[in-house]
Amino acid sequence: MSEWKEKFLKEVVDIRVSNVDKKIYPNKTLVKLCNYMDCYSNDYISYEIPFKIGSADAIEIQKFSLKINDVIITKDSETPDDIAISSVVIEELENVVCGYHLAILRPNKNELDGRFLMLKLKDADSKNYFLSVANGSTRYGLTIGNIEKAKIKYPSLLIQRQIARILSTADTVIEKTQATIAKYKAIKQGMLHDLFTRGIDISTGKLRPRYEDAPELYKESKLGMIPKDWEVKPLEDITEYVDYRGKTPPKSEFGIYLVTARNIKNGIIDYEISKEYIREDSYESAMSRGKVKLGDVLITTEAPMGNVAQIDKENIALAQRVIKYRGFESKLNNNFLSKFLMSENFQRQLAAEATGSTVLGIKGSRLHKLKIVVPEIEEQVLIAERIKTADNKIENEQNYLLKLQKIKTGLMSDLLSGSKSVPIDTTADKDSDATPNNVIN
Numbered sequence: 001m002s003e004w005k006e007k008f009l010k011e012v013v014d015i016r017v018s019n020v021d022k023k024i025y026p027n028k029t030l031v032k033l034c035n036y037m038d039c040y041s042n043d044y045i046s047y048e049i050p051f052k053i054g055s056a057d058a059i060e061i062q063k064f065s066l067k068i069n070d071v072i073i074t075k076d077s078e079t080p081d082d083i084a085i086s087s088v089v090i091e092e093l094e095n096v097v098c099g100y101h102l103a104i105l106r107p108n109k110n111e112l113d114g115r116f117l118m119l120k121l122k123d124a125d126s127k128n129y130f131l132s133v134a135n136g137s138t139r140y141g142l143t144i145g146n147i148e149k150a151k152i153k154y155p156s157l158l159i160q161r162q163i164a165r166i167l168s169t170a171d172t173v174i175e176k177t178q179a180t181i182a183k184y185k186a187i188k189q190g191m192l193h194d195l196f197t198r199g200i201d202i203s204t205g206k207l208r209p210r211y212e213d214a215p216e217l218y219k220e221s222k223l224g225m226i227p228k229d230w231e232v233k234p235l236e237d238i239t240e241y242v243d244y245r246g247k248t249p250p251k252s253e254f255g256i257y258l259v260t261a262r263n264i265k266n267g268i269i270d271y272e273i274s275k276e277y278i279r280e281d282s283y284e285s286a287m288s289r290g291k292v293k294l295g296d297v298l299i300t301t302e303a304p305m306g307n308v309a310q311i312d313k314e315n316i317a318l319a320q321r322v323i324k325y326r327g328f329e330s331k332l333n334n335n336f337l338s339k340f341l342m343s344e345n346f347q348r349q350l351a352a353e354a355t356g357s358t359v360l361g362i363k364g365s366r367l368h369k370l371k372i373v374v375p376e377i378e379e380q381v382l383i384a385e386r387i388k389t390a391d392n393k394i395e396n397e398q399n400y401l402l403k404l405q406k407i408k409t410g411l412m413s414d415l416l417s418g419s420k421s422v423p424i425d426t427t428a429d430k431d432s433d434a435t436p437n438n439v440i441n
Contacts, residue, residue, distance in 0.1 A: 004155045004418050010148035013117070014106040017075060017144055018064045018098040020056050028055035032096045039072045039102055040082070043118065043171065045089045056097050064098045069114035071105040072098060073121065076141040083140055084130035088118035103147060113157055115164035120152055123416045155418065162422050163415045170408040177401045181394060188390040196343050199227050199375050200382045223345060223371055230375050236368035238332045239325040242290035243364040244318040245301065249286040252279045260319040261300040264307045267342060267391070269298075278317050286317050290324065295334040297325045299341055302361030306350045308341045310334065323364055333377060335384035340372050 009015070022033065033054030034045060042049060045066065056064070066072075066089050074085040098104050107114055120126060129150055134140040154160060198208045211218045211225045218225045221232045235241070251258065255277040263269050278286055296311040301321050311324075318324060325341075327334050340346055349370045354360040375383070414420035 003159075004153050006151055006153045007111075008148060009105065009150045009152055012108050012111040012152065012154075013071075014104075014108075015144055015147050016063060016098075016104040016106065018100055018102050018104065020054065020060050020064055020097055021100045022052070022054055024053065024055045028057050029061065030054075031056050031061065032093075033099045034066060034072065034096055034102070035099045036074060036101045038099075039087045040074055040085050043087050045072065045087050045093070046091045047093065051096055054097065054099065061097060064104065066093050066096050066098055066104070067106070068092050069107060069109070070098075071107065071114050071117045071121070073103050073105060073147075074101065075103045075147075076101040076139060078139055080131050080134040080136075080140045083134045083142060084121060084126065086118045086121040088114045090115070103142070103144075105147070111157075112152075112154060113160040113164060115168065116154065116160035117152070119164060119167055119412065120154065120416055123412065126150065126152070153418065155422075159422050166415060166422070167408065167411060170404065170411060174401065174404050174408065177397060177404060181397045181401065184390065184394045184397060188387070188394065191390060192339075192343055192387065195383045195386060196340060196345055196373060197224065197226065199230065200379055200386070202376075202378055202382070205382070221373075223373060226373055227375070230373050232371050233374050234369045234371055235325065238372070238374060239327050239337070240290075241326070241364075241368060242318075242324045244289070244322050244324065245320045245364070248319045249278045249282040249317075252277050255279045256283045257313070257316045258319050259298070259316050259322065261303055261307070261321040264298055264300050264309045264322065265304075266307075267309055267338070269309045269312060276319075283317060292316060292318065292324060293326065295326075297327075297334055297338045297341065299323055299325070299367070301364065301367065302356070303359055305354060305360050305362060306347055308338055310338050321361075323367060330377060332374065333380040333384060335388070336380035337372070339384055339387045346370065346372065 020033065022035065024030070031054055032051035034049075034051060038045065038049050038051065068089050068091060070089040072087050072089070074082060077083050105117065107117055130142065130146070133146040133149075134142060135146075155163075194207055198210065200206065201208050208214070208217055208227060217227060219228045221230075223232050226232065248258070256279075257271065258276040258278050259269055260274060260276060262274050263271065265273070292311045292314060294311055294314060298309050298311065298318070299322070300307045301323060303321060325334075325337060327337050350362060350367070351360075353366045353370065354362050374380075415422060
């Protein structure tokens, strides 16, 4: 750390607060405008961002046109947490001007690397400083003086660039993983449509041909064209159910875990989002209408409406705004039921029957009459297994993403504070994008 310098920002950057708004003025030149959300949502500013068109006069263009290595920060926001969010320009941009509510920090090229500065402004010391000086009550902002007085610690340019390359590698792997997750989710959406309209031919284990290719395999139903051997039934005809709406028993600091509507999301029960309990001696009366079993399907009726999960622990209680379904044995597989309740087909029915102006909800009497498709039980199991396989792929990638994000957070803490020495890549050109190997394992 002894090799690191500490200076005020005003000593090592040229600060320019933009006043170029979104309006197009007839007496000004049309430009591409790098707006607040462009900076807020992206660490790296490049032509991949679809800049909107604005206008600026000759002086504004000269002063606020963006150059490679410029760092942009958010200067104003409705909350102090969103002050001084940083991004950096990573390629030469033609006719792109920095917009209103932003400030350009143009580093002294002999002192600071733009990518390093962008990252450094995200560390705890910088965030805490800008949080402490952000002025306002309903809207917060930074003065030029606030920005000038911010302190920054930094090593040599060679080490700065090496740190930036290491963290850029982390960003690249994270972005690829996010893209993989998005791809799997898109594949799953298409698969869900096919599985709940075409199903699986038990004899082949493959999707049935499309209706357009084999209309003789299908029939018309209240839920559209479905395979001939499928049925359409209301929930109340093929499940037993318990509506837990009503008075929630008194809560306690410990005892039996109480699952509320807030815990049910994204197909699972999230036990960390809220931790509420009822006393053990209240459990029997609270669950007198029906205790849960593993695999039972839960759906929320309001605040929020339509979230679905399956019971994965037996010793729990259920709160109001939750309805529990259990498929009739040999008629309806609970795994299949849970997947169908989350499908676009069922959620559309739910939305059509919902009531309320500010908070949408549905009465149990209406919910029980909503329709589901009912293939033979063997096919239900196959469909549920196919969807589970897709869910597992997404979950594995999401867990990997969390791991990567934790690694990056640790790297940022170590590298940007100087507490961990940086391996110098002497073969990399000082301005190249060469990346050290094995940064993320």
